[in-house]
Amino acid sequence: TRTLPFVAAAAVCAALIIGGYLFRTPGRALSDDAYAVQALLPTARVAEAPTTRSLAFLPVRLPFPEPSATPIPPPHPSPSPLPALSGYTVHRVAAGETLDGIAARLGSDAGAIARLNRLAGDTPIYPERALAIPLFRTGEPAFGLTEPVRRGNPASGKVALTFDIEIDDTTLYAVLEALRQRNVRGTFFVTGNWVKRFPDAARAIVAEGHEIANHSLTHPFFSQIGLDGVANELRETDRIVQEITGQSTRPHFRFPYGDYTAQAVAAVVAEGYIPYHWSADDRAIPAWLDRAVADPSSAAGGILLMHGRPATAGMLPGIIDRLRAAGLEPTTLSETLR
Incomplete structure (x- = not known):
């Protein structure tokens, strides 16, 4: 009677060994990681998997760290927390x-x-x-701005393609397609109201790798709305854009109609934005391009302003081709500023 438990244990072990041999997958040995993958798969999917070369049995290395006696420090220490933004x-x-x-x-x-x-x-x-x-702290005064920036880095060899968008979404998609065909990224200054009306179009701008920037909420004349009005136009637009696209519009801003005062510039700066003007707009771009082809160095760092109009998508491929032929790279505002 004393040997009975040992006999039972031996029988159980033998059954397990024989069962594992009979039901193992032919020709493959399962690693521990492969068993872990199999355990993560739903039962129904395992049953429906093909009998040959099932994905459930591939020896995949899972990203689990090996046990360690001492914790491994991160490769770079985390930066110290910053004080509250002032x-x-x-x-x-x-x-x-x-x-x-x-x-x-x-x-x-x-x-x-x-x-x-x-x-x-x-x-x-x-x-x-x-x-x-x-x-974040009290410091010395900055050497600031009294008017919008009109040019990027003249040594960059680049030209910024920028678009003011506040009309519809049909033309926006045509512009995106023209940029996609030429493999070019641009910067889109959007109004908050436009983003609310066409959220999918705003998301398409970001999804295709373009920059999104602030062009106010309602597209007013900034010389007529007061300082509180300036702050509300910028803050509400940034809130809407972040909510819909996940991206902030800072630090790029453009005044609607190019209308500004020194006080409006100061109010824009206090909201964390740099206001930008342009080297040439839609109507002036052909003549500007003629000068750029004749003297590319004088055009480097240029900021071209286009709008969400049907003619924009039609002229865009030619603008890009002429810039490249002159040795200038059409790109985003941020790249042109570097």
Whole structure:
């Protein structure tokens, strides 16, 4: 009677071994990871899987770390938490300035400046470039703006293709198709009301890799709406765009109709935006292109303004082709500013 438990245990072990041999998948040995994959699959799907080379039995390596006696530290330490944001300003870079130096002097953070202005960490900053500066501490006054920026980096060899969008969505899709055919990205200044009316079109702008920027909520004359009106137009547009596309419109803004005052510029800057004008708009672009072909260096850093009109999509391929023929790269506003 004392040997009975040992006999029963031996019988169970033998049954398990024989059963595993009879029912194992022929010709394949399952790794531990493969069994883990099989366990994650629904039972019904495993039953319906083909009997030959089933995906449930492929030896896939799952991304589970090997056990370790001591925790492995992250490759780069996390940055220290920043203080609460206290506001924004815009600073025009002086010769020899660096992001670290600007941040220390103005009460900001170099990484936050780079992220807001869409800069790579090692991007050199050319003198006179305007940077939107998030403020976290009290610092020195910035060397700011009194009027919109009219040109990107003249040494970039690039030209910004920018579009003011506030009419419909039909033309927007035609413009996106023209850019897609030429493999070009642009910057779209949208109104908040347009984004509310055509949310799918706004999402299409972002989905295709283009920049989305702020063109106000209702497209008013900014010289007539007061400082509180300026703040509301920008804030509400950014809220709507973020809610619908997941992207912020900062730091790019353009005044509707190109209408501004020095006070309106200051109010825009205080909201974390850099206002931009243009080198040529729709009607002036053909003559501007003639000058660009004759002297490409004078056109580098140019900002072209187009609108969501039927003629825009039709003229866009020719604009891109002429710029490239002149050795100029059509691209986004952020790329042209670098």
